[in-house]
Amino acid sequence: MHFGLNLPNGGPAADPRSLAELAALAEASGWEGVFLEDYLVYQNKTGTPTYDPSVSLAAMAMRTERIRLGTTVTPVARRRVAKLAAETVALDHVSGGRLTLGVGLGDQWDVSLAAFGDARDLATRARIVDESLEALVGLWTGEPFSYEGQFVKISEVTLAPRPLQQPRIPIWIGGQYPNAGPIRRAARWDGSCLFKAAEYSADKIVQAEWTADDIRNLRAQIGPRRDLTVGGRARAEDWEADRALAQSLADAGATWWIEWIPPADDDTMRQAIARGPLRS
Numbered sequence: 001m002h003f004g005l006n007l008p009n010g011g012p013a014a015d016p017r018s019l020a021e022l023a024a025l026a027e028a029s030g031w032e033g034v035f036l037e038d039y040l041v042y043q044n045k046t047g048t049p050t051y052d053p054s055v056s057l058a059a060m061a062m063r064t065e066r067i068r069l070g071t072t073v074t075p076v077a078r079r080r081v082a083k084l085a086a087e088t089v090a091l092d093h094v095s096g097g098r099l100t101l102g103v104g105l106g107d108q109w110d111v112s113l114a115a116f117g118d119a120r121d122l123a124t125r126a127r128i129v130d131e132s133l134e135a136l137v138g139l140w141t142g143e144p145f146s147y148e149g150q151f152v153k154i155s156e157v158t159l160a161p162r163p164l165q166q167p168r169i170p171i172w173i174g175g176q177y178p179n180a181g182p183i184r185r186a187a188r189w190d191g192s193c194l195f196k197a198a199e200y201s202a203d204k205i206v207q208a209e210w211t212a213d214d215i216r217n218l219r220a221q222i223g224p225r226r227d228l229t230v231g232g233r234a235r236a237e238d239w240e241a242d243r244a245l246a247q248s249l250a251d252a253g254a255t256w257w258i259e260w261i262p263p264a265d266d267d268t269m270r271q272a273i274a275r276g277p278l279r280s
Contacts, residue, residue, distance in 0.1 A: 003277030004033030010042020011263025073174030075106030191227030
């Protein structure tokens with residue numbers, strides 16, 4: 001199992017310069033990946049300093065050499081696919097081929113969806129995501145490409161260069177477990193970064209604990225050769241219990257344990273990162 005961090009792109013220590021330093025500390029502390037949340041208005045808290053994840057990831061790439069970098073997750077339905085293609089290729093090059101793109105539909109309650117005219121129903125956003133991913137990998141080929149979907153339309157164009165990673169930049173699918181849509185999507189692409197929640201709304205998010213049975217069920221549906229990430233929450237007070245849980249999920253087929261570092265001042269976040277991962 002690999003161990004990574006999920007960092008906020010909003011809060012007092014979420015600017016690109018601070019995140020670059022936190023990523024360097026994560027690499028020195030034994031973490032294998034750092035993944036950023038992707039909000040325009042951080043967790044619906046209007047006025048909270050919120051920074052573009054692509055710019056932050058570029059800064060993080062320049063301060064690290066080995067760790068995996070990416071998003072968990074980018075709401076693709078509110079991104080222009082051509083711009084997303086250009087950003088991800090640039091990030092893949094500046095990181096030396098270390099980018100993973102986590103994607104999802106976006107939270108239905110995200111205030112930025114309505115604020116910028118993107119508050120479509122879930123089924124429509126799902127269709128936009130599916131078309132956008134097909135178009136994205138076509139644009140990544142560096143060959144002449146055109147696409148005619150219901151929502152995404154591209155006249156023949158060639159974008160260069162290609163990503164360093166081949167056959168493509170890995171795509172992880174986010175969403176809520178055990179919903180069928182994101183699981184089907186994860187089985188098509190390169191892995192899952194699903195979350196499991198007992199309560200999920202703009203006012204309250206209560207994580208539900210992953211079980212080995214969950215992992216075996218999800219692994220059976222997405223296939224054997226795809227990444228399967230779990231965690232997605234802050235470390236519990238009982239470190240040994242979390243260590244044992246991570247090991248049991250690894251034994252069941254999980255490939256990444258992702259620990260969330262809540263937004264806080266720089267010193268608090270540095271202390272949480274410097275503890276290092278909970279390897280057995």
